[in-house]
Amino acid sequence: MIGIRDLIDRVVDGKVEIYKGISLQIHDNPEVSNYEFFASKILSEQLIKEGFDVKLDVAGHRTGFDARYKSRKPGPTVVFYAEYDALPGAGHACGHNLFGATSSLAAVALKKIIDEVGGEVRVYGTPGEEGGENGSAKGSFVREGFFDDVDIALGVHPGYEHGLTNKTLANDPVDVEFFGKASHASGAPEKGINALDAIIQVYNASNALRQHLTDDVRIQGVITNGGAAANVVPDYASARFYLRAKSRPILNDLYNKFENIVKGAALQTGAEYKFGLFQNSVDNVVPTPLFDEVYEKHLNRYGEFISRDKIKKGMGSTDVGNISQVIPTIHPNIKIANEYIAGHSVEFREASRSELGLNSIGLGAKVLANTALDIILDPHLLERIKKQHEQNVKNQNKE
Secondary structure, three states, X not given: OOOHHHHHHHHHHHHHHHHHHHHHHHHHOOOOOOOOHHHHHHHHHHHHHOOOEEEEEEOOEEEEEEEXXXXXXOOOEEEEEEOOOOEXXXXXXXXXXXXXXXXXXXXHHHHXXXXXXXXXEEEEEOOXXXXXXXXXXXXXXXXXXXXXXXXXXXXXXXXXXXXXXXXXXXXXXXXXXXXOEOOEOOOOHHHOEOHHHHHHHHHHHHHHHHOOOOOOOEEEEEEEEOOOOOOEOOOEEEEEEEEEEOOHHHHHXXXXXXHHHHHHHHHHHOOEEEEEEOOOOEOOXXXXXXXXXXXXXXXXXXXXXXXXXXXXXXXXXXXXXXXXXXXXXXXXEEEOOOOOOOOOOHHHHHHOOOHHHHHHHHHHHXXXXXXXXXXXXXXXXXXXXXXXXXXXHHHOOOO
């Protein structure tokens, strides 16, 4: 009789070429946030073939999907979240073509044994992790209740080396717009209200604010519109900023301070303003080390290891953080290169279609499926993971 873990391996080995092919097709057809029509279609249609009930256009995202298979036997609900968006101008330089295929194959493998062990398997297709139009979909999935009845969430991100779930920064992506009054800049400057002056006030005040913030806080901005002609007082100007901090409470305070800067610039110049998020806010990742320990155990079982000398603290942002605020979540890295390569680079884009990159799909699917299986089979382990997660969420602002 074939053991359930052997069955997971057989399913993955028997289907991995299909998912490698899907990954390459997604790589060849890179799509940015809210436009991942091809990727969403090819992944969701494959999951339908695998016996999942699939809904499209979910959580307010036209390229999102929700795929489910529920056993008649009670048990935990497991979500594998899938990313498949590309970077503007850089294609799949973050490896999301691999990510979506790996999560889907992991779910297919777990589905094969879920009727025996009990529970429910889901794949959430979450667009726009890189941000952009209607970006950071995981925030919408959380807000709309898609995780209310879920016990754990799993995904694995391509990286130049293996790694465990890292802390990341919360991120509020905001637009600032000022509306002034046009006038001849030399002949009648007193008749104008300079919107560009207001933007510059915001930029300079942000620089001044930095000296009074903790080291984890980041304010990054660019001017996106500063006027069209030097001899016309700009009646419109705009800028885009990323406001980041190590935890949501700290970021909320920063957001309020930054909005006061915007209000002050409007008062100083007489311009009207518009300020707010241009996509979903992104929360910081809250790791659950007990959960990662299970993942690492199975990674080791397949002959792969994590170097403790190279583990780094994450300083970027990902909407996986939104999930990690509400349920235990892992977001480790899986190796797709034999040496260091920077994310969002041409080298990373090529690695995400390399032999090693494509082989990470099978490895990742096996490790994720077995990690989920351990937790399904051990209610005490699940309870311990949930308690540690709850405590870490409470303490996130103290670390």
